[in-house]
Amino acid sequence: VAGDDTPGIAANDVAGWTEALRRAAEDPAWLEPQRLHGPARAAQFTWDKAADGMIRTCQMAMGAPLERTAAA
Structure with a gap:
């Protein structure tokens, strides 16, 4: 999720987190x-993509396809 x-x-x-927070401060x-590229990275994640991922996970778990149309 975090990127390169x-x-x-x-x-x-x-x-590791303690050191990273200290260094950031x-x-x-x-x-x-991170400041320069963070907003563009965050824009790659949407609620629609999260919902589609959840539906795919449910499909695999149930072994049955569920239909969902992509939001415009």
Whole structure:
């Protein structure tokens, strides 16, 4: 989800997240790529895409196709 401009930190890596937050607070140059590319990366995620993914997951779990038309 985070993209190429973010540090690859595992969700349960407390030390890694602590260091990343410290560095973000203390080193503006390190944070700049995230600031520049964050909005474009966030725009790639929509509620429609999330719903489509959930429907596909349900289809696979149930073994039966569910129809959904894409939102305009």
